[in-house]
Amino acid sequence: MQPAISISELSKVYDSGFTALHGIDLEIMNGEILALLGPNGAGKTTLISIICGLVNPTSGSVRVQGHDIIRDYRAARALIGLVPQELHVETFETVWDTVSYSRGLFGKKPNPALVERLLKDLSLWEKKDSKILQLSGGMKRRVMIAKALAHEPKILFLDEPTAGVDVELRKDMWNLVRRLREDGVTIILTTHYIEEAEEIADRVGVINKGRLIIVEEKAELMRKLGKKQLTVELNEALETLPETLGRYDLKLEGGGERIVYQYDTQGSRSGIGSLLADLNRAGISVKDIATEQSSLEDIFVNLVEESR
Numbered sequence: 001m002q003p004a005i006s007i008s009e010l011s012k013v014y015d016s017g018f019t020a021l022h023g024i025d026l027e028i029m030n031g032e033i034l035a036l037l038g039p040n041g042a043g044k045t046t047l048i049s050i051i052c053g054l055v056n057p058t059s060g061s062v063r064v065q066g067h068d069i070i071r072d073y074r075a076a077r078a079l080i081g082l083v084p085q086e087l088h089v090e091t092f093e094t095v096w097d098t099v100s101y102s103r104g105l106f107g108k109k110p111n112p113a114l115v116e117r118l119l120k121d122l123s124l125w126e127k128k129d130s131k132i133l134q135l136s137g138g139m140k141r142r143v144m145i146a147k148a149l150a151h152e153p154k155i156l157f158l159d160e161p162t163a164g165v166d167v168e169l170r171k172d173m174w175n176l177v178r179r180l181r182e183d184g185v186t187i188i189l190t191t192h193y194i195e196e197a198e199e200i201a202d203r204v205g206v207i208n209k210g211r212l213i214i215v216e217e218k219a220e221l222m223r224k225l226g227k228k229q230l231t232v233e234l235n236e237a238l239e240t241l242p243e244t245l246g247r248y249d250l251k252l253e254g255g256g257e258r259i260v261y262q263y264d265t266q267g268s269r270s271g272i273g274s275l276l277a278d279l280n281r282a283g284i285s286v287k288d289i290a291t292e293q294s295s296l297e298d299i300f301v302n303l304v305e306e307s308r
């Protein structure tokens with residue numbers, strides 16, 4: 001099947017001489033939710049802006065459902081909805097008018113039933129006749145989403161959709177994203193909130209300093225790069241670890257009352273069974289044990305540090 005978006009050797013050098021993207025290759029599949037993670041200034045917005053035709057690439061190519069974003073700009077752009085990071089909505093227009101107008105911009109016939117559904121889905125129905133000026137920041141953000149969806153795009157870009165929004169709006173946004181995916185919409189979002197990627201993404205791409213350092217199924221990423229940790233609470237504090245435990249990667253913490261064991265989630269054997277047997281053999285009495293898995297956040301921080 002043709003990918004929703006196909007990016008090949010894409011680079012961007014701004015007029016200042018700064019290289020914001022270095023040879024990005026990426027295929028985004030139809031119907032997936034891809035989260036792009038990366039520290040400030042990594043190049044996420046630049047990448048999205050190029051795909052959406054707002055910034056010119058320096059070299060490389062991007063195709064949207066097969067349409068080249070430069071040669072076939074209109075066809076490519078018509079398939080895309082973009083919710084930008086910055087809020088810029090017309091202040092004196094009403095919610096209804098601004099959303100309807102956005103649809104018209106793409107040459108689509110008016111569809112009041114669709115606009116009504118969008119406004120209801122985004123909890124904006126009661127505000128349909130309000131001027132944007134009178135809305136709160138969170139509501140303005142909802143308007144931006146309604147505008148981006150008004151022409152029924154097949155691919156939706158959300159640039160930092162939940163930056164600075166309250167918990168309720170964040171949950172609403174996640175639900176909306178899931179619903180759109182059920183309708184077959186491909187969704188690409190950038191986020192600083194790793195929890196967000198963990199919650200809704202199918203795949204996660206990490207960008208650092210203009211390079212895509214990894215792109216992987218979320219579950220696979222967690223499996224490949226995640227570490228697990230076993231904490232063993234002891235009945236009596238130890239001063240040092242016995243030499244017989246030298247073959248394990250152990251740390252003594254909590255004033256000697258806790259042994260922490262790190263193991264690889266990829267290995268077929270965790271070594272927990274033999275560690276506990278060896279502890280027993282060494283006469284160390286165990287009060288409690290707990291395991292913990294590294295989060296996507298730990299993985300992300302490690303990846304970015306490694307690529308410095």
Ligand SMILES: Nc1ncnc2c1ncn2[C@@H]1O[C@H](COP(=O)(O)OP(=O)(O)OP(=O)(O)O)[C@@H](O)[C@H]1O
Pocket residue numbers: 014015016018019020038039040041042043044045046047
């Ligand atoms: N018009 C421009 N001219 C020169 N440099 C720019 C321009 N726009 C962006 N940059 C630089 O390109 C780099 C990438 O910026 P970009 O906005 O793509 O990052 P980002 O990953 O979206 O960051 P954030 O998470 O902070 O939004 C930054 O160093 C930025 O300063």
